[in-house]
Amino acid sequence: MCGFYNFSGLQLLLDTFKDLEDAGVKGKIITSTYLNFTEPKALEKINTFDNIDLKIFVASKESGLHTKAYIFENKDEYKIIIGSSNITQKALKSNVEWNVKVISKKDNEFTHDVLKEYESLWNCTDIVDDTFLETYKNFIKEIKAIDSRKTVEFDNFKIIKPNAMQVRATENLHRLRLHGENKALVIAATGTGKTYMSAFDVINYKPEKMLFVVHREEILKSAANTFERLSKNKTKTIGLLTGTKKEKGADYLFASTMSLCNSLEEFDPHEFEYLIIDEAHHASSPTYKKILDYFKPKFLLGMTATPERSDSDDVFGIFDNNVALEVRLHEALDLNLVIPFHYFGITDVEGVDLSGVSLDNITEITKRLKVNERVDFIIDKMNFYGHDGDSLKCVGFCASIEHAEFMAVEFNKRGINSVCLTGDDKPGERQKYIDKLQDDGDDLKVIFTVDIFNEGVDIPSINTVLMLRPTDSPIVFIQQLGRGLRKHQDKSFLTVLDFIGNHNKAFLIAIALNGSRFYDKDSLKVAVATEFASVPGCTHIQMDRISQERILQQLNNENFNSMKYLKEEYQEFKRMRNGKVPYSLMDYIKYEGAPDPNKFIKREKTYLGFLAKMEKDEELEGLLYTSDFFKLLKELSSKLPLKRVYEFAIIKYCLNHHNLSLEQGRNEILKYISTVTDEDILHSFRFLNGEFYDSSQLKSNIKSFNLIDGILHTTEEFKTIISVDKFRFYIEDVLNYGIVRYEKEFGTDYHGMPFFKLYEQYQMVDAALLSNYTKIHSSFRGSGLITNGNNYFLYIDLHKEEDIKESINYQDKFLSRRVFQWQTPNNTSQGSERGKNIIFNRDRNINLHLFIRKYKEIDGSVEPYIYIGKGDTFEFSGEKPITVHLKLEHEIPQSLYNEFVKKV
Known part of the structure; x- marks a missing residue:
């Protein structure tokens, strides 16, 4: 029983209602006409379920129904939820709502009172039949018409504030x-x-x-x-x-x-x-x-x-x-700059078998997708899930022109006015049908296409997107999804129906929906298992059980760090660019959903090295044989992704200038960050001067800078390298990529000293740079606890390898989103200075910084840590090791907590 039912909220429950219908579970719904907020479309849809009885409270001037109560009867008890949530997408996904759940035995007095009140309202409400629906629909139309005539255009008078x-x-x-x-x-x-x-x-x-x-x-x-x-x-x-x-x-x-x-x-x-x-x-x-x-x-x-x-x-x-x-897309969703989408991953009809077919074999894929049974299945799902707004405005993305033509013909046969548009059609012809789809008075419902709407075509009124081809690229998926996300007065969400076949690349959907260019196998598995709970706002993502299990299985079997996978990822990206070789790291910045080139760098020490191997290019390989150039490129590449922008900002300036003062260094750094201290700049100068490198690093890197009397000077070796155009191109590319990616991940905020951003990824050695450590930085390794003055850095693996000796503890774990249990190194006693600093950290002004990772390695690659902020000890026990309970300064977000604690 709730006052307001919108289709935007009901659509999120349709699969649950269908499962209950199939299981023979009956239900009752009471809603109301109060404030004319309940949508006739939602009532019509509820009436299609045989297992649900629907009644409506017809509000008057004297009385309205504004309750929100949900009652579930189980074998031995009732679960009753009473609170503020109506059935709307905002109430279920993004609003601040308070609801209380009570679980009680069937003979409980409270339960008895709730059921009695429900039954009394049930008996005095009206059945929602065809007669009522017709009357209510006409009434709502009339109200909307009156409201539109009453609208006053204030745009020329109101103050428009920037978003x-x-x-x-x-x-x-x-x-x-x-x-x-x-x-x-x-x-x-x-x-x-x-x-x-x-x-x-x-x-x-x-x-x-x-x-x-x-x-x-x-x-x-x-x-x-x-x-x-x-x-x-x-x-x-x-x-x-x-x-x-x-x-x-x-x-x-x-x-x-x-x-x-x-x-x-x-x-x-x-x-x-x-x-x-x-x-x-x-x-x-x-x-x-x-x-x-x-x-x-x-x-x-x-x-x-x-x-x-x-x-x-x-x-x-x-x-x-x-x-x-x-x-880009996920941030735009978070900022409410585009409308949310409701994505439904649907296992494709049994008659379509794509197993063993290469996704490059478009002819064979087209042949297997051109099945009448599949057309009926698609239309059935469109009817089941529906769409926002009165008229269907749909784009269907197909595998080929032949497939798009087939779909248009078959939809027209079934009475759904459709057209096929492709790159072969003249621009004027394409625009004509785009205008027809935009026009509410036109009966065109669906445009089937291959790629012309991937990018650059804007049809704000689209309320449904059909993914009718096997996903072979996160980039294309995101481009196609984005076609329907433009805000429009006649829609509050986009319906996305993705028909997921049994092809071997279905897991790419998870990469696209996850919204992060930087992922690992485990984070993707958790995202799929939790139906992408971290996606912001009212966006809703669900996959049916078969699709979910199929994708999880593929993720289990895939090694994202293998040369085979990296090669496929590179080749697919190159295909996306119509075969153009991505010579530059900046090429990857252009595309949302592009692969992370840092994986390529990690494999071959430089992107140029990976590129030369992929392209079998002797000229590119020849560049790598130039010793000083290769050393400099390798050194700069090893800093990616940047966690501190200072060094790259300075080096970029020095491509065109031979020396740099403290003041000029400040100016260059402040282009990318809001604040910087003299101590930070001087530490950066000393770092570039090589003062914090160990002997093997000094040997393997060239000397690029000399620090003399507070002025940073470029060396002759550095000048020689950048004087060669081909060398300079790749050096400059690494610098630009590092800075642009840094800006994307860190913004312009100054995060204090040490310079850690909450929930960002770090390697152990990063803490040396980011805390202005003035000794050899490579000493930051090997131990779960490293210190720099009053800053203590705790590095924690939640799941230890099975074969590690039992002497290593297994007690590091989250007790809640705000409390973490940690055991000190085994040799730490309560009476030692280090032990006292940990136990009484607040009194002794010791900052305990927590870096946590779920696994040390995934698929043979060392995982980064995630910084979750500072913690203070409030309980402790034991000796060598000491077990401490830390209260975190920041309660970690639910989505990240799920990722840490959930095993899939």
Whole structure:
């Protein structure tokens, strides 16, 4: 019994209702018309279940039903949940809700009172039959029509405030400019507000004249309107330069690329202080290049949702590799910049067998997918799960053009108006059908395609995505999923139906849905087993039992660190790029869902080495034989992924300058981080000077810097290496990749000293660098407890190897999300100074930093630790070792706790 039932919440329960129906379990539901919030669509769907009796409380001015109570009858007891949650996606997934569960025997007085009240309401409510539904549907339509007529447009009067993404972007752009940079790129998913962000930054910058360039006129007009609404300086004129408008004298000019190219000579190259390139992935095309070569603005901003669509490999280089912000799918979900999705992983129909078929064999896959029984199965599932909104607006992604044509024909035969669109169709033809799908008055329901909607096509009204092909790439999966996530007034969520076959790469779905480029086998298995509980907001992911077991089995059998897997991952990424070799680490930054190239580096010590092996390229192999270059590249590659940006910021500056003072070092570092101390900078200088390397490191690395009287100087060896273009390309690539990835993972926050970010991954030796340790850093290894002054670093493996001697303890474990039990090294007594420091850490001003990993190794590769913050001892017992209970400064997130404690 709950007052409000929305389809957004009901859809999450449909499989449960079906399982109960199949098991013969009966149920009763009471809901209400109170506030006209319950949706007729939800009531209609509930009525399709034979095992559920549905009644409704018809509210009046005098009375309404606002209860939320759930009663479950078991053999010996009742479970009763009473609280605040209605059946809506927000109530079930993301709202702050309070509910209390009571378990009681059947003869309990409280249970008796609850059941009595329920029955009394049941007896005075109405049955939801066809007559009631028709009346209620018409009433809700009428209410909506009246509400739409009453709507007053306040947009021109209200104050529009920047969202979280826009605030971060403008702050980062300001910081980059403050420290001497004059170009930057912003990457953010479609619909997240990049145009508004650029307008807020222009308002902050206050240029005398600004130029906004884009190749599509409809975007241009929308952008001009946005600036007009936000601009507080009404003395600034806004104009268009298009095929029909020639308002060239405007202060803020919005120009189409072709019109601007045709009239470049009419403008002074320095005329515009601020230049914006929208859809910046085209910035290296001849038209854009002509514009960028001509104008000399004080600041250049590029914006794109799809850097992977760039016309060259160097979209980042055009903007000096300054990525002011990158917001991809999962972060956009977290920030509520796109709508949530409800993903249902459905085991494909039995008649389709993809086992043993190579995913490259499109002809054979198409043949096996073209089954009428499968078409009926897909339509049945579409009808079962439904969609948000009144009209179906669907895109189905197919394995081939032949498969897409087959699906369109078969859907049309079954009365669902559908069309096949592919890259072979002319742009005008494609746009015609896209417009028809957008039009509520048109009866087109489904567009079947292969790849034209993977990227760059924007249809905000899409409410259903069908994944009808075996997933062979996380990148393609994410691109296709993203097509339906644009916000639209007629939908609150996207329905995604993925038909999962028995092909041997089904586990790639887990990698795509997990949303992290950095994963291991165990974290993926936990994600699948917990139905991706860590995905933010109202997004809901569920797989049926067979699909879940199939994917878990594949994950068990796969070795993500084997050369076979790494080679397949590389080759698939190369195929994604239409066969173009990814010569640069920055190529991986462009694609959401791309493989983590650090795995390639780990395998061969440098990415260049891995690349040479994959491509069997003798010229690339030859570069590695140059001793000094290889030593420098290997040294820099070993620092990836960065945990401290200082060194790379300094080295990047020194590619073009021969020395660096403390003040210049500060300026370079502050481009990427909000604060830095003199002690941090000096430690970084000393690190680059090689002072903290052991003898074998000094031997295997070249000397790149000399620190003389507080000034850092580049050595002749370093200068010689970077003077060779081919060498410089790979050195610069490592530096840029390291910095851009650092910004993505750490942002611009200063995390204090030691410089640890909560829940970030670290190796043991990282603590030496991040705590400004001034002795040999390689000494940070081997022990579960390492110290630097009053900082104690605790390194803990939750699951020990089976063959380790029994003398090593097995007592390190979470007692709750806030309490951890740890045993000290075996030789630690309570009376020793170290023992007292651990037991009385707060009184003695000792910081106990906890680094935890679930397993030491997975598939033969050493796992990193995860920093969970500081802890204070509040209980202790025993001697050699001492068992201590630590209260954590931060309660660890539920999803991470699940990952640590759950065994799959």
